[in-house]
Amino acid sequence: MNRLEIQHLHATIAEQEIIRGLSLTVPKGEVHAIMGPNGSGKSTLAKVLAGHPDYKVTSGSVSMDGEDILALEPDERARRGIFLAFQYPNEIPGVTIANFLRAAVQARLPEGDELEATDYYAKLYEKMDLLEMDRAFTSRAVNEGFSGGEKKRNEILQLAMLEPKYAVLDETDSGLDIDALKVVANGVNSLRGPNLGVLLITHYQRLLDYIIPDHVHVMVQGRIVRSGEKNLALELEEKGYDWLRDELAEPAVA
Amino acid sequence: MVSEVSPLEIERNAGNFFYPETHVNDAGVGLTEKTIDYIVNIKEEPEWVREFRMNGLKIFLGKPMPTHWASRDLEAIVFENIRYYLSSGTQAKRSWEDVPDDVKRTFERLGIPEQERKFLAGVEAQFDSEAVYSNIKAAVGEQGVIFVGSTEGLKNHPEIFRKWFGKVIPTGDNKFSALNSAVFSGGSFIYVPPGVKVKHPLQAYFRINAENFGQFERTLIIVDEGAELTYMEGCTAPKFNTATLHSAVVELVALKGAKIQYITVQNWSANVFNLVTKRAIAHEEAEVKWIDCNIGSRLTMKYPGVVLKGRKARGEVLSIALASNGQHQDTGAKMVHAADETTSNIISKSISIGTGRATYRGLVHVPKHLKNCKNNTECDALLINANSRTDTYPAITVRGTGNSVQHEASVSQVSAEQIFYMQQRGLTAAQAMSLSVNGFVNDLVRQFPMEYSVELKRLIELEMEGSVG
Ligand SMILES: Nc1ncnc2c1ncn2[C@@H]1O[C@H](COP(=O)(O)OP(=O)(O)O)[C@@H](O)[C@H]1O
Ligand SMILES: [Mg+2]
DSSP states (O other): OOEEEEEEEEEEETTEEEEEEEEEEEETTOEEEEEOOTTSSHHHHHHHHHTOTTEEEEEEEEEETTEEOTTSOHHHHHHHTEEEEOSSOOOOTTOBHHHHHHHHHHTTSOTTOOOOHHHHHHHHHHHHHHTTOOGGGGGSBTTTTOOHHHHHHHHHHHHHHHOOSEEEEESTTTTOOHHHHHHHHHHHHHHOSTTOEEEEEESSGGGGGTSOOSEEEEEETTEEEEEEOHHHHHHHHHHOTHHHHHHHHHHHOO | OOOOOOHHHHHHHHTTOOOOOOOSSBOOBSOSHHHHHHHHHHTTOOHHHHHHHHHHHHHHHHSOOGGGTSOGGGGGOOGGGOBOOBOTTOOOOOOGGGSOHHHHHHHHHTTOOHHHHHHHTTSOSBOOOHHHHHHHHHHHHTTTOEEEEHHHHHHHOHHHHHHHTTTSSOGGGSHHHHHHHHHOOOOEEEEEOTTOBOOSOEEGGGGOBTTTTSSSOEEEEEEOTTOEEEEEEOOSSOOTTOOSEEOOEEEEEEOTTOEEEEEEEEEEOTTOEEEEEEEEEEOTTOEEEEEEEEEEOSEEEEOOEEEEOSTTOEEEEEEEEEEOTTOEEEEEEEEEEOSTTOEEEEEEEEEEOTTOEEEEEEEEEEOTTOOSOEEEEEEEEEEOSTTOEEEEEOOEEEOSSSOEEEEEEEEEEOOHHHHHHHHTTTOOHHHHHHHHHHHHHHHHHTTSOHHHHHHHHHHHHHHHHHHOO
């Protein structure tokens, strides 16, 4: 029951099928990595899970702890516990990180409950320290003028504050230098535990040296073509994606 | 994104929140010399006021509608059908039970106190704030500050009143200032003696009554040398019982070294024509700041201005306009530099929702013979939907060599991706939208008094809830 379960999922964008019969289960408490070449549909999968209106699910199902979530609005999914760290986070001009996160935390409280400001700031500062973020960031507008690394840190800060049940991290490592990567990995590792399932999307195995996954899946052309342990990532690194692509060339032409 | 009529508007119209009018003491409909005689007689005004009003009427009737540069929508005003004067305390009896639930809920959401709700809904003709008001009045009275209604001002303080009345905005300034001159009632008269710094903002709100919520308020404020005043007008509550034409005139005089801050937050019903003339004269080293927030109405035309008459005078207009479906906010600012080393600053932000239309119309004038004058103008427009509209007519004429001008304008749109990003964090589409809009006006709102910025934020939330489909 306690798992994010994707079954035989097909999804399209602009009438093009990108996800082509994908099945995957992430039990709560585990970290699953998805690796795959550019264009294989990793970000598409992330957006579909989060409920982006431009993507259409044509068949299959996605459930969270036994509950179908495909009929839910993006914000309902989010409040029920799905979090997406975006590959390309958006800017929100004029809205400070502190105010934005405050609104997001408030949105999770039962109606009529008011967020306690001092508790909120105490927690926010704690998480910022963990991610080695300057506190001055709280009064900066969300992602406005942020460097690539700052944007990614900000995504993980939000993850830490919102305490979802399942988190999808879409190439959180891309564009980070090794120091920033360590900080981000450290942040994610500190959130690992029995109450969080993680779907870690990455193009490179480098990230997996710092966030050790319980399982690794390889995605090619909208499907999981191989699943295995941590060493599958190393194998991929060695042989490249072409190895799998060639192997799978035939069935992929469906 | 599909846009719908905001629920507030639906309530106002479908609920048809206008009561049958059975006024005893009114001037009837239409405007003639008889109307003016009626007003002067019932208000027991001096003869010079009758002449002033009659002159206003003559000019009003003689001037064409300004539809050549403004909106053709003005032609929809039927002057013959308007009631130009209602005396206070004579409104029809209504009961709180008659007020639609949706409207009550709106009051609740805006956090308006019980007693005021009844007044705003038109259930009570008088808002009993006499206790609060007399405290304020007593406090400022000790310092020699005069804070009364315009009628009391012209009767009891004619020596100060007449010196400035109609001098900042002459009757013939425009058709609607002439109309106001003919039929004005309500509004405030304030005089602050030299060197007196009024600590707390004065609010028209403290002396609310039917007249003050009238259609043709007239406000005159004189702040003497080195004195300071903040004045707040209006409130964010929707005014359900106002008539369709609102045409006020506000004149400010800041004498040498004086400071005036005039703050307006208004939220009109969707059927109102809001045509207001506001202008200040700033003498040497004086500062005048207009903070102006316009929400609602069918058409608002309002361009607060400052005539920078003395050396080193400063003028500022900070404005926010929110135009929802079917509404047109035609707002802006006028800065007339008339002395050396004068500076002016205009920051205007507008938000257009659905078919809402926001127009910025400015006028900055620096003649050739002046030296070291500066103007800064910034106009930012935010469009919520693809069919929303904004226009900018800055009209800046700066002549002469030693003067500088800076002008920036931007148009931006809330993107679907931005909304999705915020929804992914758990905010509803409406919450996401209102947060974006609040972010857009944030740097400006920060300069407002605390209670107004909180109210404004709530108001934006309410408007956005209805506009996101
Ligand atoms: N908005 C879009 N419109 C049309 N095609 C898209 C859109 N987004 C993604 N695609 C296509 O979907 C495929 C998968 O893209 P994506 O999910 O971003 O891959 P990955 O994240 O694995 O690199 C690509 O071929 C891309 O061109
Ligand atoms: Mg991607």
